[in-house]
Amino acid sequence: MGTTNAAPSAEFDLRLVRYFTVVAEQQHFGRAAVLLHVTQPTLSRQIRTLEQRVGARLLDRDRQGTRLTPAGAAFLPHARQLLAVAATAAAAASAAAVPSRVTVGHTRGLIITPAVRQLRHDHPEAEVHTQHLELAEVRTALFGHRVDAVVTRLPFATDGLRVTVLHHEPRVLLVAGDHRLAGRESVTLDDIATEPMPRLPNAEWDSFWRVDPRPDGTSAPDGPLVGHLEDSFDLIASGRAVAIVPAGLRADSARPDLTSIPLHGVEPCQVVLATRVGDTANLVAAFRRSAQTLLVGEGY
Numbered sequence: 618m619g620t621t622n623a624a625p626s627a628e629f630d631l632r633l634v635r636y637f638t639v640v641a642e643q644q645h646f647g648r649a650a651v652l653l654h655v656t657q658p659t660l661s662r663q664i665r666t667l668e669q670r671v672g673a674r675l676l677d678r679d680r681q682g683t684r685l686t687p688a689g690a691a692f693l694p695h696a697r698q699l700l701a702v703a704a705t706a707a708a709a710a711s712a713a714a715v716p717s718r719v720t721v722g723h724t725r726g727l728i729i730t731p732a733v734r735q736l737r738h739d740h741p742e743a744e745v746h747t748q749h750l751e752l753a754e755v756r757t758a759l760f761g762h763r764v765d766a767v768v769t770r771l772p773f774a775t776d777g778l779r780v781t782v783l784h785h786e787p788r789v790l791l792v793a794g795d796h797r798l799a800g801r802e803s804v805t806l807d808d809i810a811t812e813p814m815p816r817l818p819n820a821e822w823d824s825f826w827r828v829d830p831r832p833d834g835t836s837a838p839d840g841p842l843v844g845h846l847e848d849s850f851d852l853i854a855s856g857r858a859v860a861i862v863p864a865g866l867r868a869d870s871a872r873p874d875l876t877s878i879p880l881h882g883v884e885p886c887q888v889v890l891a892t893r894v895g896d897t898a899n900l901v902a903a904f905r906r907s908a909q910t911l912l913v914g915e916g917y
Contacts, residue, residue: 631703633667634696636660637675639757641693642774644682648818648844652757694776701777704760705895718744719900722764724752725847726866727888729768732907736900739907743900751845753819759893765901768912770863771887772821778891781905783912785885787864788826789877793856796876803879806831812859813840815849826861828883850875888912 640649640660650657668675675689685693717740723729729747737745750758755773758764770786790804798804806828814837817823824830826846829837840858843849846866852858854874862868863886868875890908892901 720746720764722750722767724769731911735907781890815840815843
């Protein structure tokens with residue numbers, strides 16, 4: 618369906634716009650609802666309300682997932698721009714009203730303590746908070762002002778964000794402790810050409826973490842669909858799959874039934890600091906300086 622019955626309205630509730638962008642990025646109402654902390658029926662109603670105000674159907678939903686309609690694809694970049702402008706305005710007001718508070722997020726396996734400690738030392742009057750995030754939450758946490766900065770890993774959508782590369786982190790192969798490759802000094806993609814690999818819901822993550830397609834143009838072998846890399850650990854430990862993960866995830870140190878092997882011939886991932894474009898808060902800038910000085914190498 619190309620249109621709805623209601624006439625278009627120029628008045629947009631930014632909350633509805635944010636709901637739409639999360640569904641568009643996740644391509645799944647269920648996953649989007651979890652990230653947004655709402656129920657699926659509530660999310661569906663909110664999307665219908667937005668479509669009525671826009672005057673066009675934005676999303677098509679079926680058993681395979683959720684896809685953008687042509688109208689939705691046209692609306693998405695403008696929706697992101699609306700959220701970015703609103704975030705910039707909110708950040709400016711927040712910086713002026715509460716200049717001594719900042720919240721720094723981080724995703725799994727990334728340690729931010731040295732930079733946070735330095736920030737607290739340099740700004741003893743400030744309230745400096747930290748918060749663990751899942752990778753899928755990075756954008757919503759930043760634009761929702763739950764956090765002001767996030768140390769995380771690419772890839773993810775970076776429009777509306779200022780991204781500073783801190784360092785490069787090797788990718789390694791994670792296998793069961795009794796896997797045929799366990800104990801090898803290193804492996805290449807040729808060694809796992811036929812090994813099933815868990816699929817990820819986000820197309821960009823799936824392509825990067827499974828190296829799909831492979832350099833020779835072949836597809837990576839499919840494995841079960843998981844929500845996050847960490848959800849694959851039981852699959853790997855049982856010998857049903859292998860996975861490419863960031864070296865800093867340190868899964869093998871937390872699980873004795875797993876072991877990691879250096880993976881050669883694959884580009885590393887990038888560890889980055891992400892903040893909102895236009896955020897001029899002094900504490901955000903101060904944390905960026907600390908991060909660029911102290912969070913710059915493996916094993917920090």
